[in-house]
Amino acid sequence: EADIYQTPRYLVIGTGKKITLECSQTMGHDKMYWYQQDPGMELHLIHYSYGVNSTEKGDLSSESTVSRIRTEHFPLTLESARPSHTSQYLCASSELGTGKPEAFFGQGTRLTVV
Amino acid sequence: AQTVTQSQPEMSVQEAETVTLSCTYDTSESDYYLFWYKQPPSRQMILVIRQEAYKQQNATENRFSVNFQKAAKSFSLKISDSQLGDAAMYFCAYMNTGFQKLVFGTGTRLLVSP
Numbered sequence: 001e002a003d004i005y006q007t008p009r010y011l012v013i014g015t016g017k018k019i020t021l022e023c024s025q026t027m028g029h030d031k032m033y034w035y036q037q038d039p040g041m042e043l044h045l046i047h048y049s050y051g052v053n054s055t056e057k058g059d060l061s062s063e064s065t066v067s068r069i070r071t072e073h074f075p076l077t078l079e080s081a082r083p084s085h086t087s088q089y090l091c092a093s094s095e096l097g098t099g100k101p102e103a104f105f106g107q108g109t110r111l112t113v114v
Numbered sequence: 115a116q117t118v119t120q121s122q123p124e125m126s127v128q129e130a131e132t133v134t135l136s137c138t139y140d141t142s143e144s145d146y147y148l149f150w151y152k153q154p155p156s157r158q159m160i161l162v163i164r165q166e167a168y169k170q171q172n173a174t175e176n177r178f179s180v181n182f183q184k185a186a187k188s189f190s191l192k193i194s195d196s197q198l199g200d201a202a203m204y205f206c207a208y209m210n211t212g213f214q215k216l217v218f219g220t221g222t223r224l225l226v227s228p
Contacts (some may be wrong), residue, residue, distance in 0.1 A: 029212060040204050041153075043218040059115075059217075090159065095215070101147050101209055101214050105159035 006106035021109045023077045023091030030096035032074040037088040081113040116141045116210050120219035135191045135222045140226045144212030147209045150191045154202040201226040
């Protein structure tokens with residue numbers, strides 16, 4: 001069973017605050033991803049990682065940053081939240097270089113910046 | 115860059131009937147993976163079905179099957195004997211085997227009526 005956890009599920013925060021969205025997986029997957037899902041439901045890749053100490057920017061430019069110090073943990077940080085950051089953020093993970101490439105997703109964090 | 119196109123923003127089906135969701139993609143790669151994911155309202159994104167490009171046989175998972183046309187770069191999802199629980203957003207996704215970036219289409223909302 002896939003186990004990937006995101007916290008918090010919902011977050012309402014004021015403009016200018018620093019926030020960290022947590023994502024953890026217990027499957028030992030090397031690949032991890034962050035997607036931003038807009039109200040129209042379209043998914044945009046904002047960050048991904050191949051493993052520890054690897055981080056890459058995705059297709060959609062984002063002011064957020066990520067880190068990958070441990071295999072199981074891939075947090076996303078916004079240094080200064082703005083209303084334009086209001087969105088749903090989905091974390092996912094997958095195996096690297098195997099015959100099972102499918103990504104498993106967390107439940108998402110719905111962020112509202114007021 | 116790879117792109118995935120879902121031209122049907124919304125589809126409707128009655129319970130027990132069959133519906134087909136369309137997806138086309140663009141790539142210059144010869145080896146890749148294609149997926150259909152389901153995202154129920156306010157719930158987790160889950161994998162419905164996977165297709166390896168090197169396999170000619172269409173993938174099937176219970177009531178879900180695909181029609182994979184590699185030359186036409188088409189990957190449709192057929193849902194047979196539709197159930198109320200099938201109502202969700204369905205995303206077609208592409209992953210190349212090299213960089214393993216997962217690219218999504220814009221999604222099709224499936225409505226199921228009794």
